[in-house]
Every structure is written in C-alpha cells, then in structure tokens.
Amino acid sequence: MKRIYLDHAATTPVDLEVRKAMKPFLSDNFGNASSLHSFGRDAKQALEESRGKIAEKLGAGPDEVVFTSGGTESNNLALKGVAFANRKKGKHIITSKIEHDCVLNSCKWLENEGFEVEYLDVGREGFVNLEVLGNSIRKDTVLVSIIHGNNEVGTIQNLKEIGKICSERDVYFHTDACQSFTKVPLDVGKHNLDLVTINSHKIYGPKGVGALFVRKGTRIIPWQHGGGHEFNKRGGTENIPAIVGFAKATEVTGEKEIQHMTGLRDRLIAGIPGEFPDSWLNGPKENRLCNNANFSFRHIEGESIVLRMDQKGIAVSTGSACSSHSLEPSHVMIAIGLKPEEAHGSVRITVGKENTMEEIEFAIESLREVTDGLRKMSPFVKNV
Ligand SMILES: Cc1ncc(COP(=O)(O)O)c(C=O)c1O
Structure with a gap:
C-alpha cells in the first residue's frame, strides 16, 4: 500500500540535500567545536558557517543565534531565562491561549515560581486582539510571548504590529516561529523581535536541534549551565552534524x-x-x-x-x-x-x-x- 504523509506540522522527512550536507560531520569531521586542534577548528568553522546562514535568514547577527536541542528548549530558555533575569523590573508575562504546550507549561511552571502570567483570548480565527494586548501591558510586564504560525489551525499573527506595541512599551517580545520559519518572511529588525524560537525538524532538517535568536543586550540567564558554550547562554557540546543539517534545511523551502x-x-x-x-x-x-x-x-x-x-x-x-x-x-x-x-x-x-x-x-x-x-x-x- 502506498503511504501518504500529510502531517508535516508534526515533523518532516530529512531532505536529501540536508542529509548529504550532514554526512561528512558524522564520522570524518567529527571534532568538538571547543577543541583547539584541527579537528576542533573544522567543527568550529562548520558551526559558525551554520550560525551565519541561520542568522541571515532571520535578519540577525551571528552572535545573536544560540543553538539548542529544539523548539521546546528554545521556548523554555526564552521564557524562564528572561523571566528570571528581569525579576527586578517585574513578574508579569503576557502570552496567548493558543501557544504550544511547551510555552504554556513553562508559563504554568513560572506561575508556581511566583510570576504572574496573562493568557490572552483569541478570536474565532485564532488572532490575538492587538488592542487587548496593548491594554494588558503593565509597568511590571517583562515579556510578551505570542506564537507566530499556530501549529493546529495555522493562524499567522501580525508580528509587526505586536512588535511595535512591545517596543513602544519597552517590553521584550518573543515569538515561537517553529511552524512559520522559512514559510513566512521573518525579520527580527522589521518585526521588533527580541527573541525567536525556531527548530529544524519542521523544515526538512534533523530532529533534536533548534535555535533561539536573542537580540544583543537582552537580559537573559542561561537555563542549561555548562562550559560557556553558545555565548554563555546554553551549555553543552554543540551537535555539529545536526546544526549543519539545520542550516542546510533553511535553503530547501x-x-x-x-x-x-x-x-x-x-x-x-x-x-x-x-x-x-x-x-x-x-x-x-x-x-x-x-x-x-x-x-x-x-x-x-x-x-x-x-x-x-x-x-x-x-x-x-x-x-x-x-x-x-x-x-x-x-x-x-x-x-x-x-x-x-x-x-x-x-x-x-x-x-x-x-x-x-x-x-x-x-x-x-x-x-x-x-x-x-x-x-x-x-x-x-x-x-x-
Ligand atoms: C509551534 C511549536 N513550538 C514548539 C514545538 C516543539 O519543538 P521541538 O519538537 O523541536 O521540541 C513545536 C513542535 O511540535 C511546535 O509546533
């Protein structure tokens, strides 16, 4: 029986070009990007080239892209990292009722830690009401997190308008762009974004790799502590074959x-x-x-x-x-x-x-x- 896959929001197959790009980094160029020798330098070069490609796709600087293990980790880092780093300013966070579970459950966990989270309603088509959003921002609001393309009903939020509201009110703006990345233009400058979650397995790349765009100067603490990797924002040896595949995947759509x-x-x-x-x-x-x-x-x-x-x-x-x-x-x-x-x-x-x-x-x-x-x-x- 011929099988037909129509569940690409769940995951996608690894594109053949992506697989080809990854292959040399499995057994030949297998170095640790933190090592000083030539094996390490080769890995580091691949890491930085990949970072540059992904940064370019977002309109970001390469030092603003932090590699993670995927969308779930990026969302956890964005929410918890920003919430805890900005506790002196306030403990109020705004999100929507149609976020992915990893955002909603991070928010629930933050509520248990003493943060206050407001979950905005959406209309019948899934859009956040911008006026309500603006009115919900308070003096002690530190972060607005609104999903870009919804994983269930496909609604694409107006990032430009939300970003404008957040920047006028001096509140960090994060979006989960796992479903929209490469399908909808995303420009961190034009959209006034401070943090963006993306991942690889929704765009014909391998599973278990993602990234968080963190605008330079954003107050954020690491969530996973380690040996100073990823600009001290995410400890752990970088998964070079997956990162190379992720970067290649940004080119296939x-x-x-x-x-x-x-x-x-x-x-x-x-x-x-x-x-x-x-x-x-x-x-x-x-x-x-x-x-x-x-x-x-x-x-x-x-x-x-x-x-x-x-x-x-x-x-x-x-x-x-x-x-x-x-x-x-x-x-x-x-x-x-x-x-x-x-x-x-x-x-x-x-x-x-x-x-x-x-x-x-x-x-x-x-x-x-x-x-x-x-x-x-x-x-x-x-x-x-
Ligand atoms: C919108 C959205 N955010 C986050 C995730 C989680 O990403 P990952 O599977 O890379 O942890 C997904 C994937 O299901 C998603 O669709």
Missing part, C-alpha cells in the same frame, strides 16, 4: 515550494468543508500557514478519522487527543470557540513540498469514505 504547498492546501480547503456534510474549516482563510488545513466534522471523532485514514495509508492528525495523549480536547480548539464535542471532531492535514495533487485528491476521496462510514455508525447523527 523557497518561493516555488511555498506556492506548491499553498496550491495543495487550497485544494483541500475547496474540496472538504462545504462538499462534506456538517463540516467546516478551522482557522483563517487569509494569513494562514501555506501548509495547514484543519477541519471539524460534527458527530464524529477526530481520532477515529485518523485511525481509518491510517488504514488507507494516509497520515493526518487530530487535535482532540493532543501530544500528551490526554483525552482533553485541544486547548487551541477550545480557545477559538469550539465546543468540546466539536473540538474532538477536528482533523489537521498539513502538506509538504513532496506531496502531489494526486495524493491530495486521493486523500479527499478517502476522507469522504471515512467520514461517511463513521457518520453512518454515529449514534448522534440519527437524532439530528
């Missing part, structure tokens, strides 16, 4: 790939809600990640859809049982105003640059069979 993914996404959006009974699109039509489509199907469980699609060889995902495998409905779906039973019926389809239109047509047809079949079995459908 260009305008052509973005256009291709947009076409596939739009076919899904045109072909599913409306044509399918009792279904709708979650998230916005405009300002949406080019690879994200998310639908709700009334009276059926998202999880059942995922499992039946999997039997047909198609990988999609649901927000109903989130990454923690809990039975709670997705906090993002609830935040955009869905009832718990509606949230449970949601399915996320995230396309990649390697998907074809034939695969999308097959996925739409399969989804039709699966949802029709499940609806026939649903005890709720007879009652409507």
